[in-house]
Amino acid sequence: MFKATQVAFSLVILATLAAAGDICAYTSRGCVGTFGCCINIPANVCCLYPDNYGWSNLKNMTSNGNWWASMYSDTCQTLLAGSVASADGQICLGAWDVPARSTSWRVTTNTNAKRSITVNQEAAQCMSPNVIGFTTDSGEERLFRIPDGTRFEDAEKFLEEGQFEELFKYEKGQPVVFEAVTKQLG
Numbered sequence: 608m609f610k611a612t613q614v615a616f617s618l619v620i621l622a623t624l625a626a627a628g629d630i631c632a633y634t635s636r637g638c639v640g641t642f643g644c645c646i647n648i649p650a651n652v653c654c655l656y657p658d659n660y661g662w663s664n665l666k667n668m669t670s671n672g673n674w675w676a677s678m679y680s681d682t683c684q685t686l687l688a689g690s691v692a693s694a695d696g697q698i699c700l701g702a703w704d705v706p707a708r709s710t711s712w713r714v715t716t717n718t719n720a721k722r723s724i725t726v727n728q729e730a731a732q733c734m735s736p737n738v739i740g741f742t743t744d745s746g747e748e749r750l751f752r753i754p755d756g757t758r759f760e761d762a763e764k765f766l767e768e769g770q771f772e773e774l775f776k777y778e779k780g781q782p783v784v785f786e787a788v789t790k791q792l793g
Contacts, residue, residue, distance in 0.1 A: 626650040628668035630710050632660035632736070638699040641766065643736030643759055644750070648712075650674070653683035653733040655709045657760065662701035663710040670694050675715045678702060682733055683709045691715065709733065735759050739766055 631644040632654065642664075645654035650670070654663075665676045676698050677689045687702040700710065736759045740750035751771075753762045765771070 626668065626670045626674075626714050628670075628674075628712060629666050630654040630712065631664045631666075631738075631740075632656040632707070632710060633662045633664065634660055636662055636701060638662050638664040638701075639742045641741045641763075642739070642748075643763070644738040644740070645734045645736050646738050648734055650713050651711065651732070653679075653709045653711045654736065655682060655733040656736055657763070658706040658708050661705075661707045662699060663707070664697065664699050665692070665710070665712055666697040668692075668694065668696075668712060670714045673715050674712050676700050676712045677710065678707050679709045679711075680706065681708055683711050739763060741766065 627647045627649050629644055629646050630648055631638070631642045633642040634640040641660075643656050643660060645652075648654055663676070663678055668674050671694055673691055673693055674696075675689060675691050677683070678687045678700050679685055680687050687705055687707055688700055690698050690700055692698050701707070737753050738750050739753055739759065739762045740748055742748055751762070751766075753759060
């Protein structure tokens with residue numbers, strides 16, 4: 608017969624396995640400007656980005672409970688900042704004057720989670736951004752999907768140079784149809 612703690616622990620494990628969300632790393636404080644996103648990133652996976660991206664916006668987490676966000680100076684090993692949020696919450700996480708290189712999240716049952724959490728120790732558990740975008744002067748975010756096999760840094764160069772038509776011409780020399788999404792920040 609299962610004890611209540613065993614059942615609760617099993618439910619947390621199942622929620623973690625199915626949980627996913629979006630982590631977007633920004634070049635400017637307050638989660639605005641140019642950004643790269645790890646869209647649909649599973650819990651306990653590290654979103655690894657260039658060190659000129661220092662603020663992370665975490666949202667759309669599919670957790671049914673609280674979740675913990677962590678920002679690191681390396682590949683999810685040396686913690687810079689962390690915060691807890693509710694299932695429907697959103698966090699803009701940053702560390703002042705310290706370069707960040709990665710962000711992760713995990714499901715938690717503890718609203719007083721400790722900062723000493725170690726998440727991912729292996730680079731194999733990291734993900735590179737699969738979306739790149741920027742914030743317009745009117746506050747809209749424009750997002751562009753990065754095709755599989757394309758380095759984020761290559762897409763970032765095209766974005767910085769304003770070469771949107773060239774952004775996704777990687778696969779076999781043919782233009783790749785991409786979805787540009789515009790949404791109003793709220």
